[in-house]
Amino acid sequence: MGSLEAPPSAENGSAHPAGMGKSPSTDGGGGGATLHPADTTPDPDSSKRRRSSVLPLEVGTRVLCRWRDGKYHPVKVIERRKVHANGDYEYYVHYTEFNRRLDEWVKLEQLDLDSVEAVVDEKVEEKGATGLKMTRHQKRKIDETHVEGHEELDAASLREHEEFTKVKNIATIELGRYEIETWYFSPFPPEYNDCLKLYFCEFCLNFMKRKEQLQRHMRKCDLKHPPGDEIYRSGTLSMFEVDGKKNKVYGQNLCYLAKLFLDHKTLYYDVDLFLFYILCECDDRGCHMVGYFSKEKHSEESYNLACILTLPPYQRKGYGKFLIAFSYELSKKEGKVGTPERPLSDLGLLSYRGYWTRVLLDILKKHKGNISIKELSDMTAIKAEDILTTLQSLELIQYRKGQHVICADPKVLDRHLKAAGRGGLEVDVSKLIWTPYKEQS
Amino acid sequence: MTRLSFRPRPLDIHKKLPIVKSIKDFEDDDTPTSTRNSLLLRIAPEVDNEVHPVPSRRLASEIPTPQFVVVDTYERDYSCTFSQPNSYLRARGARAEIGEFVEYDLDNEDEDWLFEFNEERKLMTPETFESLIFKLEVLDHKARERAGLITPTLGSPIPVLLRLDAAIEALQAQPIKYAIVQSAYDYWKEKRERRQKPILRRLQPPPPANDTNPFNVFRPREKAHRLHTRRMQRRENNVQSFEKLRQVRRNLDQAKSLLQALIKREEKKREVVDSEVTLQRMQMKYKHETEFLEDSLALPGFTEEEFLDSDDIMTDHPQTWSSAVQNLPSYDTNLLTTPTVFTKQESKRRYVPHGWPRKLDPLEPVMLFTKPLLPEKLAMAGILPPSDSSTVNGVSAQSYEFRGRIGRGGRIIFDRRNPLLQTSIDCAANLLLFKVPVVIPVFHEESFYLLHPETAITNTIIGRNEFLKPWLRYSDWRGSRDNSSTADAEMAEETWMME
Numbered sequence: 001m002g003s004l005e006a007p008p009s010a011e012n013g014s015a016h017p018a019g020m021g022k023s024p025s026t027d028g029g030g031g032g033a034t035l036h037p038a039d040t041t042p043d044p045d046s047s048k049r050r051r052s053s054v055l056p057l058e059v060g061t062r063v064l065c066r067w068r069d070g071k072y073h074p075v076k077v078i079e080r081r082k083v084h085a086n087g088d089y090e091y092y093v094h095y096t097e098f099n100r101r102l103d104e105w106v107k108l109e110q111l112d113l114d115s116v117e118a119v120v121d122e123k124v125e126e127k128g129a130t131g132l133k134m135t136r137h138q139k140r141k142i143d144e145t146h147v148e149g150h151e152e153l154d155a156a157s158l159r160e161h162e163e164f165t166k167v168k169n170i171a172t173i174e175l176g177r178y179e180i181e182t183w184y185f186s187p188f189p190p191e192y193n194d195c196l197k198l199y200f201c202e203f204c205l206n207f208m209k210r211k212e213q214l215q216r217h218m219r220k221c222d223l224k225h226p227p228g229d230e231i232y233r234s235g236t237l238s239m240f241e242v243d244g245k246k247n248k249v250y251g252q253n254l255c256y257l258a259k260l261f262l263d264h265k266t267l268y269y270d271v272d273l274f275l276f277y278i279l280c281e282c283d284d285r286g287c288h289m290v291g292y293f294s295k296e297k298h299s300e301e302s303y304n305l306a307c308i309l310t311l312p313p314y315q316r317k318g319y320g321k322f323l324i325a326f327s328y329e330l331s332k333k334e335g336k337v338g339t340p341e342r343p344l345s346d347l348g349l350l351s352y353r354g355y356w357t358r359v360l361l362d363i364l365k366k367h368k369g370n371i372s373i374k375e376l377s378d379m380t381a382i383k384a385e386d387i388l389t390t391l392q393s394l395e396l397i398q399y400r401k402g403q404h405v406i407c408a409d410p411k412v413l414d415r416h417l418k419a420a421g422r423g424g425l426e427v428d429v430s431k432l433i434w435t436p437y438k439e440q441s
Numbered sequence: 442m443t444r445l446s447f448r449p450r451p452l453d454i455h456k457k458l459p460i461v462k463s464i465k466d467f468e469d470d471d472t473p474t475s476t477r478n479s480l481l482l483r484i485a486p487e488v489d490n491e492v493h494p495v496p497s498r499r500l501a502s503e504i505p506t507p508q509f510v511v512v513d514t515y516e517r518d519y520s521c522t523f524s525q526p527n528s529y530l531r532a533r534g535a536r537a538e539i540g541e542f543v544e545y546d547l548d549n550e551d552e553d554w555l556f557e558f559n560e561e562r563k564l565m566t567p568e569t570f571e572s573l574i575f576k577l578e579v580l581d582h583k584a585r586e587r588a589g590l591i592t593p594t595l596g597s598p599i600p601v602l603l604r605l606d607a608a609i610e611a612l613q614a615q616p617i618k619y620a621i622v623q624s625a626y627d628y629w630k631e632k633r634e635r636r637q638k639p640i641l642r643r644l645q646p647p648p649p650a651n652d653t654n655p656f657n658v659f660r661p662r663e664k665a666h667r668l669h670t671r672r673m674q675r676r677e678n679n680v681q682s683f684e685k686l687r688q689v690r691r692n693l694d695q696a697k698s699l700l701q702a703l704i705k706r707e708e709k710k711r712e713v714v715d716s717e718v719t720l721q722r723m724q725m726k727y728k729h730e731t732e733f734l735e736d737s738l739a740l741p742g743f744t745e746e747e748f749l750d751s752d753d754i755m756t757d758h759p760q761t762w763s764s765a766v767q768n769l770p771s772y773d774t775n776l777l778t779t780p781t782v783f784t785k786q787e788s789k790r791r792y793v794p795h796g797w798p799r800k801l802d803p804l805e806p807v808m809l810f811t812k813p814l815l816p817e818k819l820a821m822a823g824i825l826p827p828s829d830s831s832t833v834n835g836v837s838a839q840s841y842e843f844r845g846r847i848g849r850g851g852r853i854i855f856d857r858r859n860p861l862l863q864t865s866i867d868c869a870a871n872l873l874l875f876k877v878p879v880v881i882p883v884f885h886e887e888s889f890y891l892l893h894p895e896t897a898i899t900n901t902i903i904g905r906n907e908f909l910k911p912w913l914r915y916s917d918w919r920g921s922r923d924n925s926s927t928a929d930a931e932m933a934e935e936t937w938m939m940e
Contacts, residue, residue, distance in 0.1 A: 068508070098505055099504070099505075101506065101507060102505060102506075102507060174512055176512075176515065176519065177511055177512060177515045178509045178510070178511060178512060179509060179510045179511070179512050180507075180509040181507035181508050181509065182507070183506070183507055187655060187656050187658050189642070190656065191548065202519070206546060208546055208548070209548060209549050210549060210552070211514075212552075213546055213547060213548070213552070214518070215518055216546070216547070216567060216568070216571075217546050218518050218519060220542070220543060220568075222542060224522075224523040225523075225530055227532055227533070228532045229529070229530070229531055229532050230529035230530040230531070231529065233529060238530075240530070242532075246532070247532075248643065249544075249642060249643050252642070252658075252659055255658075255659075267658035267659060268655075268658065268659075268660060269659065269660055269661075269662050270647055270659045270660060270661050270662065271659060272661075272662075273662060282523075282525055283523075284521040284522075284523055284524065285519045285520065285521050285522075285523055286519070286523040287523075312506060312507065312508075312509050313509045315506065346504060347504060350504075364460060367460060368460075369460070370457035370458060370459050370460065371457060371458060371460060372453075372454060372455055372456055372457045372458060373452070373454035373455075373458070374454045374455050375457075377454070384454045388452065388454070397452065397458070400461075403458075403459075404452050404456075404458055405458055405459045405460070405461050406458045406459070406460045406461065407461050408460045408461060408462055409461070409462065409463055410462070433529060
């Protein structure tokens with residue numbers, strides 16, 4: 001039925017990938033709504049007539065949606081809302097092939113109404129699922145739609161998590177030089193419920209709703225770097241340690257910001273008990289945060305890292321691996337073995353696997369004679385379980401003639417090392433000037 | 442995939458694993474390669490609950506992420522005024538502690554109100570307005586602090602305490618017109634009361650720990666450190682355990698002073714005993730000296746042999762005897778010096794007549810103005826102690842004994858003695874310490890011993906440790922006792938020891 005309208009709108013859409021074209025109908029809907037990335041040039045005349053039979057789409061509908069690459073991908077409607085008085089809806093969709101971070105509000109024009117599945121069987125279930133009880137079918141549904149990054153949550157808490165965070169509240173942020181699309185929901189204070197875009201001061205991380213407010217703030221803001229001690233500097237790269245207790249508001253701001261990019265981060269507890277390690281690129285405008293990791297001051301489970309994030313504009317440049325390596329260097333200075341808090345996100349797990357593989361295989365390549373997992377752990381500050389997992393998943397630990405051996409064929413190791421990717425930026429330990437938290441004060 | 446025919450041992454992380462450098466080492470192995478995988482699959486679920494890395498690595502190049510763009514006003518908004526010092530940067534105090542920084546940023550609502558307020562003529566700059574709201578917030582917080590109304594967590598709505606006149610008074614130093622301050626105050630108060638909590642985030646109390654609303658974030662953690670064991674929980678650092686520890690300290694102090702008093706008392710007791718013993722020794726010394734003199738002069742009836750014999754004893758051990766005597770007054774510091782002397786003497790004494798050596802017994806009760814009589818000598822002189830006619834059977838005949846002495850004026854007196862009390866019946870003053878039977882347990886060679894009474898008496902003075910040598914087996918002692926003379930029996934009856 002709607003077969004004729006889709007191709008033209010697809011062309012229109014691909015011509016404006018950055019969402020610069022404003023739909024008049026969305027003007028005034030809220031301060032930040034005008035820059036919504038999913039905005040496309042509307043095509044009101046051709047579409048309206050044919051929609052009536054299926055519209056508005058129910059929550060739970062499966063349909064194809066045109067994504068930013070110009071192609072159609074299967075999506076599921078998560079939520080819908082009326083855009084304006086004319087009765088048009090926009091839809092919050094989840095691309096079933098991708099991680100939830102790509103969920104977004106889309107205009108009707110992006111949807112291929114021909115592909116709407118005939119039976120919207122999920123409608124009833126969606127309503128039932130808000131309760132605590134879940135059918136086996138629902139569990140399976142969750143399992144199949146969210147494969148990555150959720151392995152360690154049971155189905156019920158996952159359901160609760162998704163119910164609460166299913167729709168992103170903030171769509172974009174401005175942070176320093178970059179305007180960044182957010183990835184996930186973040187529980188900003190209720191005063192910020194009415195806006196889609198936030199303006200962050202890149203130094204003190206205060207967030208505001210209007211650009212003018214940020215500009216006024218920038219005239220008075222006295223910070224040019226994170227409000228903590230610089231503990232590492234190499235070239236233009238600096239690391240700052242910020243105590244959550246001494247800089248509560250900064251720590252909270254950082255958490256609000258980070259939650260926009262971390263699915264399973266929790267902001268449940270106060271920042272007092274954490275230290276934040278902020279990695280910065282420095283120039284004549286100041287020290288610009290590229291990423292951070294947080295760490296409990298006293299971890300009972302020997303966690304040496306709670307949350308880790310490289311901001312999207314700085315991703316795939318080796319900063320994440322630098323942060324991971326840095327966290328282990330701190331553990332070595334403390335004389336402790338550490339492990340990251342779980343669950344790891346898909347990207348986090350990838351980085352950690354890469355780091356573990358590189359560090360362990362480098363040792364195995366050079367090492368002569370026998371070695372125990374414990375010794376490897378002592379050398380690297382990596383927890384024994386993580387070492388075991390890494391080596392086993394690379395099939396390097398084998399059971400031969402009644403005992404375990406480590407298979408370290410140079411060719412095999414090189415193959416794995418290549419797969420693990422570049423090491424990223426090196427941590428120069430001689431430039432780390434730091435005393436573990438307990439020893440200060 | 443073939444089933445594993447064996448169960449792999451769990452991997453011990455402390456065990457040194459051989460590193461196999463070449464994969465060829467495996468090729469000639471007859472173990473099928475496929476077990477490797479099944480083995481891994483078996484181990485993996487135990488330790489690895491994360492996703493298997495292979496699919497994620499496959500995704501690695503494809504994980505799509507949302508996008509970002511460069512802000513075109515960035516270069517304008519952020520000025521190039523930063524220069525990195527050579528040393529590492531150090532944190533300054535928190536913003537609140539360093540002076541004049543206005544922490545508040547106007548929000549949309551404030552801007553709209555200010556816009557209307559300024560519509561007719563420009564009365565207030567946004568900066569002034571920001572600073573006013575910030576100061577009002579801080580003043581209100583201080584007012585609540587003074588009133589003691591700071592709550593640890595956000596429970597009920599937090600009331601506004603700052604009154605207009607107080608605010609104006611506090612803001613006098615500011616070059617701001619009264620009317621403007623008043624309008625700002627009214628606006629602030631209205632906004633503040635609508636929110637029911639401080640506007641400045643720094644001043645907002647955290648949500649209570651049991652609040653489950655996911656929108657309320659940054660709760661205080663109930664307990665920074667859960668203590669694992671009950672023992673540790675008892676030691677928690679709070680007022681209760683502090684009081685408990687103080688109580689323990691008080692008790693220990695009391696116990697200490699009690700013990701000190703006890704020590705003092707025991708020392709005094711010991712002094713008393715010491716001085717009594719010293720006194721006794723001096724008395725005995727005096728007595729023996731006079732006795733020797735008297736015996737050699739007044740009783741020439743002894744045979745030469747006896748005399749030599751007794752002399753022999755004296756000449757055999759002259760230095761030991763004198764040293765023993767010398768040692769006596771200070772025995773308490775030299776308890777161990779003299780036992781062997783007495784032992785030798787003892788063993789010898791068994792073969793000599795009993796009359797003489799008994800005079801050497803330093804423990805013989807001292808009667809200053811009387812002299813004890815020896816039954817042998819009396820017998821020689823034809824004087825017999827009175828027989829106990831009051832008792833009927835033979836057993837009780839032994840229950841009364843008589844000790845002869847020369848009384849004042851040269852009369853011979855026989856004191857009736859009670860063997861149980863070891864005292865002369867009419868002479869309570871003679872009840873001396875070492876006449877009281879002393880029972881001291883002795884363990885030796887797991888057999889049952891009785892000490893020879895005399896030795897025991899001697900050694901009781903010298904020290905308990907010296908029991909080990911000078912004793913006799915109980916049976917020996919019994920034998921000697923059965924055959925012994927009355928004097929011997931009398932000695933045996935003095936003090937005897939059993940295990």
